[in-house]
Amino acid sequence: MTKPTPTSSLHTHLCILLFLPLLLISHANSQSLQDQEQAVLLKLKSYLQSPPFLSHWIPSTSNTSHCSWRPQITCTNNSVTGLSLVNTNITLPVPPFICDLKNVTLIDLSYNYFPEEFPKALYNCSKLQYLDLSQNYFVGKIPDDIDSLPRLQYLSLANNYFSGDIPAAIGRLQELRNLQLLSNHFTGPVPPEIGNLSNLIDLSLSYNTDLVPWNMPSNFTQLKILKTLWIRESNLIGQLPGTLGEMAALEELDLAKNSLNGTIPRGLFLLKNLSIIYLFRNSLSGDLPQMVEALNLQVIDLSDNHLTGPIPKDYGKLTKLTGLALFYNGFSGEIPASISHLPNLIDFKVYDNNLTGTLPPDFGRYSELGGFEVSGNRLTGKLPDHLCYLGKLEGLVAHENNLTGELPSSLGNCTSLVIVKVNDNGLSGVSSWTNLKVFDAGNNLFNGTIPQELTALPGLITLSLDQNQLTGFLPSEIMSWKSLNTLNFSRNQLSGPIPEKLGLLPVLTELDLSENQLSGQIPALLGRLKLNHFNLSSNHLSGKIPIKFENPVYVKSFLDNRDLCATSPLAKLKICKSSKILILTFSILLSFLALSLSFFMVRAYWKRNRSDSNWQLTAFQRLNFTVSKIISGVTENNLVGSGGSGKVYRVPVNRTGDVVAVKKIWKDKKLEEKLEKEFLTEVKILSSIRHANIVKLMCCISKDNSKLLVYEYSENRSLDQWLHKRNRPSNLTSSVHHVVLDWPKRLQIAVGAARGLCYMHHDCVPPVVHRDMKSSNILLDSDFNAKIADFGLAKILVKQGELGTVSAVAGSFGYIAPEYAHTTRVNEKIDVYSFGVILLELTTGREANDGDEHTSLAEWAWRHFQEDNPLVNALDQDIKEPCYLDEMCSVFKLGIYCTERLPSARPSMKEVLHILLRCSTKVTPPLRRFGDASNLIP
Incomplete structure (x- = not known):
């Protein structure tokens, strides 16, 4: 080892002495920068009024630094480079x-309530590379000088209220790799300058429905490293550029729900990296490209177009394919046998085409097939024998074909099967399915007696074996x-009596x-049913029809039964002989009694309180009580609840124990205009609705300063009183003695309430939006069947899906959809949001305004999901049993899906109901990023 010379040692010491001041200056500058940054952050905390989520932002000591203020702060080399204030309810x-x-370099302010135009003060962040302002309430135009942030690599302005043109200046942000402009109110057209962003990897313009119709700029296809292109539902028109197939890096293409026409470019299916194609709901035509080299394809959805020709045999090469949706087109020819050998195929949907020939026999043998939908074609031969070979089949939909033979024997042990719709074929044979919800096999060749296997299906919703x-x-x-x-056995050769127990089925509405050969009397118990559709015509029935059916609503229900009669002409049947004799006898008796009773009636009339004589009764069905019985029962002793528009009473009406619920809106002075409007709304809607899951309005009783609505009484009160202990009255009684609702009951309630809302949105003409869905407005009868109540805020829409306008926002905190709080335009999706909150209540046991100390339940659930926390940690500890965890997680995720901030991303109530019905099969519906439930249900 060489010993240092005196000269070299002196040189070293001189260097240290010269460099030391520089070190001290650098340290001082660093300390000064840290002090400055901490001061800025503490100023920000004060500006935000010291919210609890920043409670750990306290002045640092010698042992701490503001760089430890995670997760909001990220540092590099002891200097702040990232500020993240996500989902923190900021309204300033x-x-x-x-x-x-x-x-x-990074600012993330997403999922808040910033109420302003684009904050141009951010231009002073000269090093900014990542800016996320999504899911807020920003308004106005994107500035024309947006390129004042030249270093931006990520820009998300999604889910806001930006309007006007998208500025061409965005095309000058040459470093940009990710551009998210979806779900705003741009009017367009989209600037072609976006095609100049040569470094762009992800581009989304989806859900900009206010854009003027625009063609995709040809230079978009010059984005050579673009992996994701999403332009769903954004008024895109014209033909797809032929050069689309030159975008070699493209992995996901979503141009669905537009007005594209022309053919699909042949080069598209040659892209080696392409994994997802969504082109559904356009006007594309012509044949499909026959050569397929995009072997990474996982999902192809070309449904609802005008495509024709054969299904390419090359699709058999797509070994990664999980979903193929070609329905609602004009495809012809046979289904290629090679498709049935795809090892990962889960969903196969080709219904409503012109397909012919036999089905490939190997379908289901090589993959975990979940959905098989081939209805509405001209297919012949048998259904494949192996459809449920691996035990995953959930939906078999093959109606309206020319299929023959027996249902495949492999279906017999298919415990996952939920829906079987094979009507309008030539099929026979029935298997046993323990979890079946829907079985529709009408217009086939089924013979013999009704299989006993069908009577042991506790989850069955629809059973149709007509014709x-x-x-x-x-x-x-x-x-x-x-x-x-729904139960339909019409147009068969059934005989014998109608079973009395049909009248005990709690939710039967159809x-x-x-057109059978049934005989005997109609059981009186059928009168207990709340039927929307009822038909016993063309049989051999006899005797008197139950009194409930002597109603014009059922005038066609009993035609062509020669031995049936009624006590009144309302039913369009002959009058029963005994009734004629009774009528004559009673007429004579009444004549004698009339004079003797008149004196007492007059005296009683004058003895009554004069104010009671002014009550007006409007009945909506046959009543078994009098007006005076209701009025006398409206006392404090019978009070069971109160709300914003009145009090509710439990009123006994006769000696047999019948009870009704009476809602009183009563003021000392004239009714306020708001209450009068709510009263009239509720009467108008409930008097026209008949559904097992909507509370039944029996009558209304009114006078100048008082209004009474009389409903059927729900023994178990409201759902919130069962879910939330502080809302539970001490005298709550039930035939089920648990204090806590178990999961099967909760799922039953969810399904029932979904049925009621689904009826309102999709079957009422015109549709009805509730506008105040919450757990306290879901009533429960003695069997815990759900009934939707309180329609005072409801609005009738002119057309389903149309935006209606209301004068003011109404509803309950925690349940109000974000767009409803921001505007007064409403459609069915605000009910879907509120129902999603109810699903979260059912699964977590929390209240709607109780996510945690800072957020609502919906916001808390979204954050829990986005942070990849275990779903089971969110579930209600009181009912979290291992056998129910899959179902509960599925419903929890459905609640999250329903509470999407973007209305168009939420499912319809019809889709919600189908997903709920499938939950008992323990299949978790996928949660898609930008929401389209069309592929979630069979």
């Missing part, structure tokens, strides 16, 4: 002093049909036994 403008953080060759008696042991909503 963006503070201009943020850019005093001189080294900041077959069934014989024998209707089954009498049917009490497992607790969920049955019953059709017409």
Whole structure:
């Protein structure tokens, strides 16, 4: 080792002495920068009024630094480079002093309530590379000088209220790699300058429905490294550029729900990296490209177009394909046998085309097939034998074909099967399916007696075997049909009596036994059913019809039954002989009694309080009580609840124990205009609705300063009183003695409420939006069947899906959809949001305004999901049993899906109901980023 010379040692010491001041200056500058940054951050905390989520932002000591203030702060080399204030309920403008953080490169302010135009003060953040302002309430135009942020690599302005043109200056942000402009109110057209962003990897312009119709600029296809292109539902027109196939890096293409026409470029299916193609709901035409080299394709959805020709045999090469949707087109020819060998195929949907020939016999043998939908074609031969070979099939939809033979024997052990729709074929044979919800096999060749296997399906919702060759008696042991909503055995050769137990099915609303050979009397118990459709015509029934059916609503329900009679001419049947004799006898008796009673009636009239004589009764069905019985029962002793528009009473009405609920809106002075409007709304809507899951309005009783609405009484009160202990009255009684609702009951309630809302949105003409869906407005009868109540805020829409306008926002905190709080334009999707909150209540046990100390339940659930926390940690500890975890997680995710901030991303109630019905199969519906439920349900 060489010993240092005196000269070299002296040189070293001199260097240290010269460099030391520089070190000290650098340290001082560093300390000064840290002090400055900390001051800016503490100023920000004060500006935001010291919210609890920043409680850990306290002045640092010698042992701490503001760089430890995570997760909001990110540092590099002890200097702030990242500021993240995500989902923190900020309602103030963006503070201009943020850019005093001189080294900041990332600002994420997403999922808040910033109420301003684009914050141009951010231009002072000279090093900014990442800016996320999505999911806020920014308004106005994107500035024309947006290129004042030249270093931006990521820009998300998604889900805001930006309007006007998208500035061409965006095309000058040459470093940009990710551009998210979806879901705003741009008017367009989209600037072609976006095609100049040569470094762009992800581009989304989806859900900009206010754009003027625009063609995709040809230079978009010059984005050579673009991986994701999303322009769903944004008024895109014209033909797809032929050069689309030159975008070699493209992985995901979503141009669905536009007005594209012309053919699909042949080069598109040659892209080696392409994994997802969504082109559904356009006007594309012509044949599909026959050569397919995009072997990474996982999902192809070309449904709802005008495509023709054969399905390419090359699709058999797509070994990664999980979903193929070609329905609602004009495809012809046979289904290629090679497709049935794809090892990852889960969903196969080709319904409503012109396909012919036989089905490939190997479908289901090589993949975990979940959905098989081939209805509305001209297919012949048998259904494939192996459809449920691997036990995953959920939906078999093959109606309206020319299929023959028996249903595949492999379906017999298919416990996952939920829906079987094979009507309008030439099929026969029935298997047993323990979890089946829908079985529609009308207009086939089923013969013999009704299979006993069908009577042991507790989850069955729909059973239709009409237009077959069934014989024998209707089954009498049917009490497992607790969920049955529709029963159709019409146009068969069934004989014998109608089973009395049909009248005990709690949610049956459609019953059709017409055109059979049934005999005997109609059971009086059928009068208990709340039927929307009822048909017993063309049978051999006899005797008197139940008194409930002597109603013009059922005038066609009993035609061509020669031995049926009624006590009144309302039913369009002959008058029963005994009734004629009784009428004569009673007429004579009444004549004698009239004079003797008149004296007492007059005296009683004058003895009554004069004010009671002014009550007006409007009945909506046959009543078994009098006005005076209701009025005398409205006392404090019978009070069971109160709300914003009145009090609710439990009123006994006769000696047999019948009880009704009476809602009183009563003021000392004239009714306020608001209450009068709510009263009239509720009467108008409920008097026209008949559904098992909507509370039944029996009558209204009114006078100048008082209004009474009389409903059927729900023994178990409201859902919130069962879910939330502080809302539970001490005298709550139930035939079920648990204090806590178990999961099967909660799922039953969710399904029932979904049925009611689905009816309002999709089956009422015109549709009805509730506008105040919440757990306290879901009533429960003695069997815990859900009934939607309180329609005072409801609005009738002119057309389904149309935006209606209301004068003011109404509803309950925690349940109000974001767009409803911001505007007064409403459609059915505000009910979907509120229902999603109810699903979150059912699964977590939390209240709607109780996510945590800072957020609502919906916001808390979204954050829990986005942070990849285990879903089971969010579930209600009181009912979290291992056997229910899959179902509960599925419903929790559905609640998240329903509470998407973007209305168009939420499912319809019809889709929600189908997903709920599938939850008992323990299949978790996928949660898609930008929401389209069309592929979630069979």
